[in-house]
Amino acid sequence: MTHSPDGNGDPLTPQANGSDLPQIVLIGLNHKTAPVEIREKLAFSPEETATALAAFRNSPFIDEAMIISTCNRVEIILAVKDQSRAVETIFSYMGEAKFITPDRLNSFAYVFSGDAAVRHVFRVAASLDSMMIGEPQILGQVKDAFKVSVNAKTTGVIINRLMHKAFSTAKRVRSETGIGGHAVSISYAAVELAKKIFDSLDNKTVLLVGAGEMAELAVEHLIRNASAGNLLVANRTFAAGVALAERFHGQAIRLEEIPEKLKTADIIISSTGSPDFVITRSQVQPIMRLRKNRPLFFIDIAVPRDIDPAINRIANAYVYDIDDLQGVINENLETRQTESVKAERIVDESVIKFIEWLEHLDVVPTIICLRKKLNAIAAAEMSKTMHALNHLSLEDRLAIERMTEAMVKKILHDPALFLKNPGSHRNKSLYLDFARKLFHLDN
Amino acid sequence: MALLHFVIILLYLLSSAGYVYFLFAQKEIFHRLSFAILMAGFAAHTAWIGYESFRLGVIPAQNLHQTLSFAAWCLTGVYLLVKYRFRLNMLGVFAAPLASVIMIAAFFVPEIPTTQNQLFRSLWLVAHIVILFIAEASMALACGTGLLYLIQEHAIKTKSNRFFLKRLPSLEFLDRTGYAFIASGFALLTIGLIAGFIYAQIVWGRFWSWNNKEIWSMITWLIYAALLHERLVAGWRGRRAAIMAIIGFAALLFTFLGVNFLLEGHHDAFTRW
Numbered sequence: 138m139t140h141s142p143d144g145n146g147d148p149l150t151p152q153a154n155g156s157d158l159p160q161i162v163l164i165g166l167n168h169k170t171a172p173v174e175i176r177e178k179l180a181f182s183p184e185e186t187a188t189a190l191a192a193f194r195n196s197p198f199i200d201e202a203m204i205i206s207t208c209n210r211v212e213i214i215l216a217v218k219d220q221s222r223a224v225e226t227i228f229s230y231m232g233e234a235k236f237i238t239p240d241r242l243n244s245f246a247y248v249f250s251g252d253a254a255v256r257h258v259f260r261v262a263a264s265l266d267s268m269m270i271g272e273p274q275i276l277g278q279v280k281d282a283f284k285v286s287v288n289a290k291t292t293g294v295i296i297n298r299l300m301h302k303a304f305s306t307a308k309r310v311r312s313e314t315g316i317g318g319h320a321v322s323i324s325y326a327a328v329e330l331a332k333k334i335f336d337s338l339d340n341k342t343v344l345l346v347g348a349g350e351m352a353e354l355a356v357e358h359l360i361r362n363a364s365a366g367n368l369l370v371a372n373r374t375f376a377a378g379v380a381l382a383e384r385f386h387g388q389a390i391r392l393e394e395i396p397e398k399l400k401t402a403d404i405i406i407s408s409t410g411s412p413d414f415v416i417t418r419s420q421v422q423p424i425m426r427l428r429k430n431r432p433l434f435f436i437d438i439a440v441p442r443d444i445d446p447a448i449n450r451i452a453n454a455y456v457y458d459i460d461d462l463q464g465v466i467n468e469n470l471e472t473r474q475t476e477s478v479k480a481e482r483i484v485d486e487s488v489i490k491f492i493e494w495l496e497h498l499d500v501v502p503t504i505i506c507l508r509k510k511l512n513a514i515a516a517a518e519m520s521k522t523m524h525a526l527n528h529l530s531l532e533d534r535l536a537i538e539r540m541t542e543a544m545v546k547k548i549l550h551d552p553a554l555f556l557k558n559p560g561s562h563r564n565k566s567l568y569l570d571f572a573r574k575l576f577h578l579d580n
Numbered sequence: 581m582a583l584l585h586f587v588i589i590l591l592y593l594l595s596s597a598g599y600v601y602f603l604f605a606q607k608e609i610f611h612r613l614s615f616a617i618l619m620a621g622f623a624a625h626t627a628w629i630g631y632e633s634f635r636l637g638v639i640p641a642q643n644l645h646q647t648l649s650f651a652a653w654c655l656t657g658v659y660l661l662v663k664y665r666f667r668l669n670m671l672g673v674f675a676a677p678l679a680s681v682i683m684i685a686a687f688f689v690p691e692i693p694t695t696q697n698q699l700f701r702s703l704w705l706v707a708h709i710v711i712l713f714i715a716e717a718s719m720a721l722a723c724g725t726g727l728l729y730l731i732q733e734h735a736i737k738t739k740s741n742r743f744f745l746k747r748l749p750s751l752e753f754l755d756r757t758g759y760a761f762i763a764s765g766f767a768l769l770t771i772g773l774i775a776g777f778i779y780a781q782i783v784w785g786r787f788w789s790w791n792n793k794e795i796w797s798m799i800t801w802l803i804y805a806a807l808l809h810e811r812l813v814a815g816w817r818g819r820r821a822a823i824m825a826i827i828g829f830a831a832l833l834f835t836f837l838g839v840n841f842l843l844e845g846h847h848d849a850f851t852r853w
Binding site for chain 2: 330332333334335336426428429430431432449452453455457461464465
């Protein structure tokens, strides 16, 4: 970080100074490179993330840092000057905090730098690197991770911009390609179908029969797509039902109450281990009249099935079992493949733009840009003025030209000196970015 | 005038093509383009209707040629109005081609001179004609919405046709929109019929004359009344409501045209050709 002031040299003479160039480095592992046991072991809980970020903030080799940790990936994004020492720092930290030797970590992790790192971040945010390509939760997880890092004050100009670009890229991928718009998992397929039956999922009552993991996932997605809905949980062991209902601010009911509750429920998700049908046609038939034929959507994710498929023949009642939902997913997979080409192109564009910005975020290019801008202004004003001053002799003109040149030089002197050395322990990127914004040097 | 008629048909057809293409390609631009073209067609059509009204001094619904054109104009107008309010893009696939077909039919029906009749210069009659035509346009859109409902319901029930499933709006939305069309159409139908009865009282001295046209109007009105009543009381929603909207529109069409062609009755001038 230390930088000896270069008092004697002309600050306007660009001097290459490699170590000043901030680099983006990414160390990570995901579902493709590491098995679930390793991912579990290396995942950062919120508390661990806070501790790690605090440690990284104090490291002299790390300027900016951010940690994304989900069940499928751990990504540590850094802005550094010295890549090898930064990576070393991370590996030794992981060794201490997670008890994993650098060699072992190395066999599961990947290290990217420069545009490869940027591309990886953009692909992760755009859900192109996900297990289920296009699943939309990852963007929210990345946003949350970014928020945590911002609050921990470990991000600066570079990661801030990197993440904002990642978000806008992800948004573009979602809106311009079909990737984000499709069902990606059973629960998404179910939600998508529910939206084709109900105009909106707001204020709908969801009845959960059986408190399994799959059902829980489906409810989570439903709740994400609806507001002020009502959740009922019916489970064989009442206590488990109460626990799940509490998590989603719902209400637990007993299995015997199901027929009664069918009058008010709109979406029924069933996932019990029962060998027989839990809800039969003869139970639903009379209910439809009492419901004034408001539609009923049954999602049966249990094997063997819980919901009598004959219910699908009742008017305004719809039954989808796990195979039906799988069909929806498979079809979406095909379209997603062709769309991913488009998505990669969008990511490439963003990477090129970001790298261009990053390369300019150095002292030398900034000073050059600044000088160009001032010279251009001076030249333009000179030619305007000289046009009206025809009576001046050639010598006079040259004298005035020299004066403007000198003015530009003098004006630039102090800012250039400052940008070259804003003082030790100060974030140079921040001042460069500020200078570029102040003089409107980008685009 | 034939040229203007031709231009209107062309615009309606272009818009229909755009809507059909939109159904397949799902590119937002095509539906916007179709909407704009339909607007242009409607503007041209409005100019024509306005000119004819001015020229004849009465609502241009005095012979089959004019009646068809006026019906298509009402249909397009109501669709544009509704589209402006709700996100019913897909209904364009129904409305624009229907308007095109009616206009083409009108094109092949020769324009015969209308008999200037003092009978037709009454505010009650103007109200009767205009309100009923708008009611009919509304019922036509209810029928279209009902058709879309049945297609979408079939796609969801059979789990096979993902083409429509992806493109059509939700069942609940279609059901509610169809209901809105029928409720407003029914209100207009009622007002329009009352205006007709009052006019009959003025010119013929009696409200009701057991004419075929009147009887069928009543039958149509009762079908829609039953549909609305059952919906409110017994919850006739979804599939049954959609089928009823289609049956109701069939009855309406018969009252509108069929009675004049197949049965004897007054209003015959209105579809003369």
